[in-house]
Amino acid sequence: MADPTTYRPQPGSIPDSPGVYKFRDAAKRVIYVGKAKSLRSRLNSYFADLSGLHPRTRQMVTTAASVEWTVVGTEVEALQLEYNWIKEFDPRFNVRYRDDKSYPVLAVTLNEEFPRLHVYRGARKKGVRYFGPYSHAWAIRETLDLLLRVFPARTCSAGVFRRHGQIGRPCLLGYIDKCSAPCVGRVSADEHRAIVEDFCDFLAGRTDAMVKRLEREMAEASEELEFERAARLRDDLGALRRAMEKQAVVFGDGTDADVVAFAHDELEAAVQVFHVRGGRVRGQRGWVIDKAEEMDVPALVDHFLTQFYGEESDRAGRDDVETGPVVPREVLVPELPADADAVAEWLSGLRGSRVRLRVAQRGDKKALAETVERNAKEAFTQHKLRRAGDLTARSAALQELQDYLALDSAPLRIECIDISHIQGSDVVASLVVFEDGLPRKSEYRKFALREAATEGDVASIAEVVRRRFYRYLKETAENAAEATETAPEAASDGEEPGDEAVRPVRAGIDPETGRPRKFAYPPNLLVVDGAGPQATAAADVLAELGITDIAVVGLAKRLEEVWLPGEPDPMILPRTSDALYLLQRLRDEAHRFAIRYHREKRAKRMQASELDSVPGLGQARRTALIKHFGSVKKLKQARVEEIEAVPGFGRRTAEAVVAALAGETGAAPRAVPGGDQGS
Numbered sequence: 001m002a003d004p005t006t007y008r009p010q011p012g013s014i015p016d017s018p019g020v021y022k023f024r025d026a027a028k029r030v031i032y033v034g035k036a037k038s039l040r041s042r043l044n045s046y047f048a049d050l051s052g053l054h055p056r057t058r059q060m061v062t063t064a065a066s067v068e069w070t071v072v073g074t075e076v077e078a079l080q081l082e083y084n085w086i087k088e089f090d091p092r093f094n095v096r097y098r099d100d101k102s103y104p105v106l107a108v109t110l111n112e113e114f115p116r117l118h119v120y121r122g123a124r125k126k127g128v129r130y131f132g133p134y135s136h137a138w139a140i141r142e143t144l145d146l147l148l149r150v151f152p153a154r155t156c157s158a159g160v161f162r163r164h165g166q167i168g169r170p171c172l173l174g175y176i177d178k179c180s181a182p183c184v185g186r187v188s189a190d191e192h193r194a195i196v197e198d199f200c201d202f203l204a205g206r207t208d209a210m211v212k213r214l215e216r217e218m219a220e221a222s223e224e225l226e227f228e229r230a231a232r233l234r235d236d237l238g239a240l241r242r243a244m245e246k247q248a249v250v251f252g253d254g255t256d257a258d259v260v261a262f263a264h265d266e267l268e269a270a271v272q273v274f275h276v277r278g279g280r281v282r283g284q285r286g287w288v289i290d291k292a293e294e295m296d297v298p299a300l301v302d303h304f305l306t307q308f309y310g311e312e313s314d315r316a317g318r319d320d321v322e323t324g325p326v327v328p329r330e331v332l333v334p335e336l337p338a339d340a341d342a343v344a345e346w347l348s349g350l351r352g353s354r355v356r357l358r359v360a361q362r363g364d365k366k367a368l369a370e371t372v373e374r375n376a377k378e379a380f381t382q383h384k385l386r387r388a389g390d391l392t393a394r395s396a397a398l399q400e401l402q403d404y405l406a407l408d409s410a411p412l413r414i415e416c417i418d419i420s421h422i423q424g425s426d427v428v429a430s431l432v433v434f435e436d437g438l439p440r441k442s443e444y445r446k447f448a449l450r451e452a453a454t455e456g457d458v459a460s461i462a463e464v465v466r467r468r469f470y471r472y473l474k475e476t477a478e479n480a481a482e483a484t485e486t487a488p489e490a491a492s493d494g495e496e497p498g499d500e501a502v503r504p505v506r507a508g509i510d511p512e513t514g515r516p517r518k519f520a521y522p523p524n525l526l527v528v529d530g531a532g533p534q535a536t537a538a539a540d541v542l543a544e545l546g547i548t549d550i551a552v553v554g555l556a557k558r559l560e561e562v563w564l565p566g567e568p569d570p571m572i573l574p575r576t577s578d579a580l581y582l583l584q585r586l587r588d589e590a591h592r593f594a595i596r597y598h599r600e601k602r603a604k605r606m607q608a609s610e611l612d613s614v615p616g617l618g619q620a621r622r623t624a625l626i627k628h629f630g631s632v633k634k635l636k637q638a639r640v641e642e643i644e645a646v647p648g649f650g651r652r653t654a655e656a657v658v659a660a661l662a663g664e665t666g667a668a669p670r671a672v673p674g675g676d677q678g679s
Contacts, residue, residue: 004061008047014040019071020081023064030089032060035078039069054294060093075342083310095289095303106131106140113189114182115196117155131203148178150236151199255279257330261373262300263380266560267575269300270380274372288383290575302337313350327351332360332369393578394437400579407551411525412436416586418529419460420594426601429464430594434586446597461534465541472522529587531556532563539565555587614660621648636661
């Protein structure tokens with residue numbers, strides 16, 4: 001591991017101007033490329049305290065052996081140079097928005113004498129017009145099948161086209177009128193090209209003119225008593241309308257836009273793009289990428305726009321007018337990047353005309369942006385669930401944890417503790433359990449903290465660990481005692497095994513309920529939400545209780561560092577490791593469960609506050625009322641006798657509660673008809 005101070009530039013030697021920089025490793029390979037408004041400010045941030053850097057950034061600066069920079073005149077030049085260098089050097093630490101699959105498009109080969117319509121994947125070619133991308137190839141084929149009735153253009157390969165021309169007989173599509181059969185001369189090259197151009201116009205969004213033309217021709221055929229032709233045109237109109245329904249109208253003004261949204265955590269980000277052309281959603285694309293460094297949404301937008309549109313423009317060939325511009329007139333993003341004007345100017349250069357980069361504020365565009373965001377969140381959730389639900393990945397995660405933490409065996413049972421509060425009030429904790437890498441929700445536990453509630457998270461972690469494992473030791477002792485008391489004596493001569501009067505109690509099972517005790521089973525690994533102090537506090541409590549066979553780690557949320565008790569430095573797990581994914585999911589589940597309990601407790605406290613005006617009613621009895629009736633709303637509907645039935649309540653106190661909640665201090669209390677009304 002290299003020391004960044006060995007290659008840090010001299011103070012004051014870095015220019016305070018826009019530019020692009022490259023980090024190189026010991027073999028002179030470029031490992032990271034970045035841009036900055038101020039090279040001095042940006043590069044100095046890499047040589048700060050290593051413990052404060054993002055894990056991947058820390059790995060990058062310790063892998064690098066040198067840094068160099070190039071000064072440019074404007075931010076737009078910096079954007080262009082950064083993109084060119086990333087494409088040229090393919091640095092290992094840069095985020096790359098590469099598809100995990102090749103999206104299909106509908107290609108029209110206008111460079112051929114008889115243009116062909118077909119599904120295509122791969123690099124763009126000159127003279128070919130593309131529509132899409134589409135999420136699935138079947139979506140293209142389904143739309144194409146509808147439109148071939150109206151636009152009977154060639155769809156066969158060059159070999160099939162030549163063969164049918166030689167034999168002088170069209171294929172099946174020619175016989176069912178879904179191809180104009182140019183192979184056998186039914187139409188000329190010009191007539192066939194006219195059909196293809198109408199097809200392209202329709203997919204480009206010029207649908208109204210096409211529909212009006214067919215309606216006019218249908219009316220003329222009917223007036224001329226050509227009913228068969230009118231019926232055929234009627235069917236063509238139906239096919240066009242069905243195809244238009246498949247491309248739902250989003251914007252009535254025929255907007256051309258790309259709508260971008262993100263979902264992300266500390267390590268990964270998911271991005272979704274909806275391509276809207278002619279007011280209709282023409283395609284959808286998505287990626288999940290590793291973050292190269294700590295990035296918020298504006299930084300993600302910046303990286304995505306430069307790489308995505310740069311690569312798309314290179315693939316399409318900007319000089320080829322048949323493909324059309326890959327950058328739309330408008331790009332809608334969740335947040336504007338810091339250099340939004342420079343990015344918009346760069347995109348305008350790619351398109352050849354002005355491009356608007358903005359955040360949707362209201363109306364249909366805002367609604368579509370929210371839909372894209374929901375898709376991004378769903379894709380991110382599914383990505384994590386696929387990894388968590390994969391048996392191979394779970395097994396690998398447990399094995400990696402065993403290796404990284406030097407455990408004797410894989411941690412088949414892992415427990416995680418998290419603390420939740422608002423400025424020290426309503427402090428609660430959650431304990432969640434994962435067995436074989438999956439949540440065991442029946443084993444989840446929640447704690448209302450009392451002793452350490454005002455002493456901070458470290459003391460709170462210690463209290464939860466003490467309470468959880470004190471109960472574990474107590475129940476273990478009870479299990480041992482019960483097993484000893486109920487152990488059957490050895491069968492005497494003449495007795496068959498199984499004739500014992502008393503059956504042994506299974507360890508960890510409550511003999512009264514037949515259910516497992518709450519804390520009967522210990523974990524192999526205890527995870528606490530926090531850094532070194534929290535992990536050390538948990539380990540100290542276990543040592544005090546004499547428990548030495550449970551491993552303890554802390555998981556710090558900001559940098560995803562794994563802390564071992566008593567260690568001065570954290571352990572950095574590989575960002576793509578299954579072990580880190582499992583720890584993250586465990587911590588997030590504990591956080592979710594703790595927040596839910598905190599909200600429930602806080603809501604009950606807020607409800608109980610309505611009872612503060614009742615004289616002589618303390619916190620314990622207020623809580624008892626809320627627990628008994630469930631809410632203040634139901635308590636307001638209760639009669640005096642029902643409140644009096646709550647343990648700890650007398651007649652006079654019940655009447656005071658009813659009067660206080662009714663807002664009538666002197667009002668007569670509600671009672672059961674015919675019952676004792678009291679004095």
